[in-house]
Amino acid sequence: MDWLWIAPLSAFISLLFAGILAYIVLKRDKGTERMQEIHKAIRQGAIAYLKRQYQTIFVIVVILAALLYIVFSWQTSFSFLLGAGCSLLAGFVAMDISTRANVRVAAAAKRGMNDALTTAFYSGAIMGLCVVALSLLGIVSLYIVFDQDLGVIVGFSFGASIAALFAQLGGGIYTKAADVGADLVGKLEAGIPEDDPRNPAVIADLVGDNVGDCAGRSADLFESITGQNIGAMILGLALMPFFGINGVIFPLVIMGAALIATIISVLFVRAREGENPMSPMWRGLMVNTFLCAVFFYFIVDGMLGDINLYYAVLVGLATNLLIGVITDYYTSYKYRPVKEIAEASETGAATNIITGYAVSLEATALPVIVLSGALLAAFYLGNLSGHGIFGTAVATMGMLAPTAFILAMDGFGPVADNAGGIVEMSGSPASIRKITDRLDAVGNTTKALAKGFAVGSAALAAMLLFQAYLQTVQITVIDLAIPKVTVGLMLGALLPFVFASLAIRAVGKAAFQMIKEVRRQFKEIPGIMKGTAKPDYSSCVDISTKAALRQMVAPGLLAVFAPIVVGFALGAEAIGGFLMGAITSGVLLAIKMNTGGAAWDNAKKYIELGNYGGKGSLAHKAAVVGDTLGDPLKDTAGPSLNVLVKLLNTITLIFGLLFVTYHFL
């Protein structure tokens, strides 16, 4: 058992280090009074929303926990509650620190790039470390308390999935309802810039960045590593004859070591004079990957003693970097795809959208090919070691190893974005705005990278859970030649389409209300545009809050009950087809939506830099329309799809044995 202690030990060290980072961040200057005022409004809105969101999730979680208690056992139910609780806690910490850091980044921007950069990045790092550490601690505790009963620990993963689903859906709807509403009336109709204090929806927009990007993505990746760890542990169970208990606890040790690698690499993130702020991030990620590669060599060697499995880990680490490069290519305005969209804006919104649509479809190709290659390579290496599918499990661990660092990069985004908003709204000098603008642009890139990472890791984690399902229900063949399985595949592939439709419609509906409210305020409060009267921010915050809570329920319930209904209707083999259908179409749609949305966003930014006529030109108006379509795709539907594919797999893993016994056809 001595390897196991690396996991909780690293987790504790990480929490300690996160505490130190929090101390550093919170000690920094909070800026002018006007800045703090705006900051307080954002923080208030975010906490108020999170409180209500958690209340709603709480009700759903308690009902499901009761169900699990009745159908299975109090242990499963308890694991489930703990999983949901840890996920929500991680989300809360993420949101809490980001809403405190935003104003400090704004203030730090006065002192220069490096201070602002590190403040924002440390805030993200706190979130990343807490997410991974809490997941590890939860699993290890349950593993010890419930005497290594993995069947019960699966409940932890299910809890994490449910919490993630609603956190991501609710946060996603909230943030985009506000963003779309603010952009359409503010930019297109009133002609005022982003984050202008005269826009009544601006505070709701800034709140949204926190509840969507921070709390939402934390929950998403919390679920990924939890699912991946538990799935890999179940597969390790079958290899007890070969590796003993080491095969089971191996994933936990790997993630523990990855945490230590993250701590070290965080220290490498500091901007040199005049450097592009993206460079230190890349540097940190490289250090992180390198350290993981080194640590993992010793762990694989010591625990499993098989060099081929180490190569499989490297496949996972390399996949991660490759997907990062591909995502960058498709979403950065340095390259062809985004430029193409910007150029097409010259002939109006329609061609902008047609081109962006084509780009978003195309963007699925390379990531899927890379993932396919990784799966094949890992399986091949697994075969060489004599344990085929365990090779893919190990590669998945490699892919997920940098989770904490990726989350740090991701969490950087909304904080920088918020800081920009605070600088703009507090009427600070243009030189400061310039710094936050650069950070904001970098934040867009890191957010896009994190989403690419999140999809890739969701795909691999889901595949792992799928294999764990097969092992749990003792099915060895999912035969696509059987019509029932084919139908399962079709229905599984359908689910992400319907789910995404509900999520996007939710944003559309809420944005519609938001637009009407903003228009009303511009009309009925005459002094807003001149700056003599203050808009009513709180009514917009209220619209986003209510819409998010109301609209997240339907897609959420669909995600929970569809696999259960199909499972009881068609049985355990057909649900295997269902899962693969959902993973495949869910991942494709998620990449399409995430990448397409980011490309539209950056095409707009590219035009705003002065290309094709710059701000206010017809091309710019066209690009704003494209960006607005992209918003709910990349921040609501896309990320929620990541959660969906994992959730379906954890649900099936829990209910699988019932489907074997009870099914209609």
Place this chain on the structure above:
Amino acid sequence: MDWLWIAPLSAFISLLFAGILAYIVLKRDKGTERMQEIHKAIRQGAIAYLKRQYQTIFVIVVILAALLYIVFSWQTSFSFLLGAGCSLLAGFVAMDISTRANVRVAAAAKRGMNDALTTAFYSGAIMGLCVVALSLLGIVSLYIVFDQDLGVIVGFSFGASIAALFAQLGGGIYTKAADVGADLVGKLEAGIPEDDPRNPAVIADLVGDNVGDCAGRSADLFESITGQNIGAMILGLALMPFFGINGVIFPLVIMGAALIATIISVLFVRAREGENPMSPMWRGLMVNTFLCAVFFYFIVDGMLGDINLYYAVLVGLATNLLIGVITDYYTSYKYRPVKEIAEASETGAATNIITGYAVSLEATALPVIVLSGALLAAFYLGNLSGHGIFGTAVATMGMLAPTAFILAMDGFGPVADNAGGIVEMSGSPASIRKITDRLDAVGNTTKALAKGFAVGSAALAAMLLFQAYLQTVQITVIDLAIPKVTVGLMLGALLPFVFASLAIRAVGKAAFQMIKEVRRQFKEIPGIMKGTAKPDYSSCVDISTKAALRQMVAPGLLAVFAPIVVGFALGAEAIGGFLMGAITSGVLLAIKMNTGGAAWDNAKKYIELGNYGGKGSLAHKAAVVGDTLGDPLKDTAGPSLNVLVKLLNTITLIFGLLFVTYHFL
């Protein structure tokens, strides 16, 4: 062998009847001189394009025929050439009659609704009857000449697939490049109505209706019935011990009888005084379905003697009607989805598109659920009869039985559309325009229904070909639990995304050129807007022609070579996963694009009726943007995806045995 003769006999009767219909149509009045002038320009453009398109296809077909000759035999190569030839011939007939009928419909509109309606519908019926008859005659001839060697006859299906792919792609790119270009500059920038003779792209637009909707859809459905027939015959081969040769020729007899049903039901299509012109269409379809149900009872009873298989036929017929009703719900402005898009246009193009996007995703649900239900029911009935998978084959025949009638409804659309254009451009009185406008609106509905039918039948035909593949290569299990098969599934699901991306980008690029050309003409030929100078129509026709021919090659080659590469790389079982992935994601995307596009189109039409401010309002402008995005989705990418999923299956059916022997992994 006596049942077999029903097929060629019905086919000959159908061709004869088509000849009579052609005589009736061509005898009708050709209208004013001005009308004939426009008609000639359209016909000239269409024939010129088709000639060049056929030349390009000819080169590709000859190369592939040589390849088939080398790898397989001259018989396969010959079958391939015949398949491609018959498909192209059917497409040419369709286009020829539609470009002659258009002006006659315009002239008939002067005499009232019924004359115009029947002229357009007969034109469509000629196309429908020829398509089905040519497919049947081709298969029967090969079946007799090559002594019942189905392995060789598969070449016919492959030829039909290849011809359909390029006809649909080329036609789709042509028509939408012209349409998008004409709409964006004409409606949005110059503010002139649809089909205005001052618009330089208007002739290209009208030509496009013929080469896209007529020639393209003919080829698509020619492929569906060909693939379905041959696939079902291969499955019938395995049932020789039970049904003898009857099991093999059964699909041909069914399609022959369906042709007779079509001939009778065509006579039922005539408009009563003051009736909605859609009603006679529905009436005809009902008569057709009823007659099929009656005929098929005697055929199943006489040939197979199994009542359960007859029920499976009924499942197919019912599926067809259900999909029709669902498509109507999602694309007609009488119902919630289209109204929702129209309402969202009030807040601009962005909300119009977000809402339409959500609707298009949602629209996949019911058709897929219906198809799933049909597959399960048919398989269940097949099991009752002791031949499981043959039940789904028989249901597919039921689904495809009304093909000729559906094609007649579909062919009605572009002719009515063209007639409207001719009436508008020839400056005819508003009362005539009113009649063609009503026919045009009905044409939009029938086109949408035909596309719904085309997707559903493509899905079932592809499933049948998939089963035929399994039987041919003697694989009984496609195991999704094997990583190679999973990777096959992922790559298969990816292909439609990439293919659609290429198709949409092609339209975007061509439209971009078209917009620039139209803008140039408005600027450089000053008399256009006042009507004192004529625009240069031919330069726009030329842009569409060149763009279509150039841009159809890349997606076409991708479709042909992707399955071959994957097959040789991963082997015969993995390609099974590939096919199912492609069918599933292809069908979902096709429904999404077809239905979404039609819904955007009709939301615009709904606003043009005077809702939400009517023509020229901000909502209308927003709706035009949505319509423009929908155009390449519903008329280029969507229909091409139908062809793609079948093509992949015929290619695999041909090369399958090679994948068994030679593969890399």
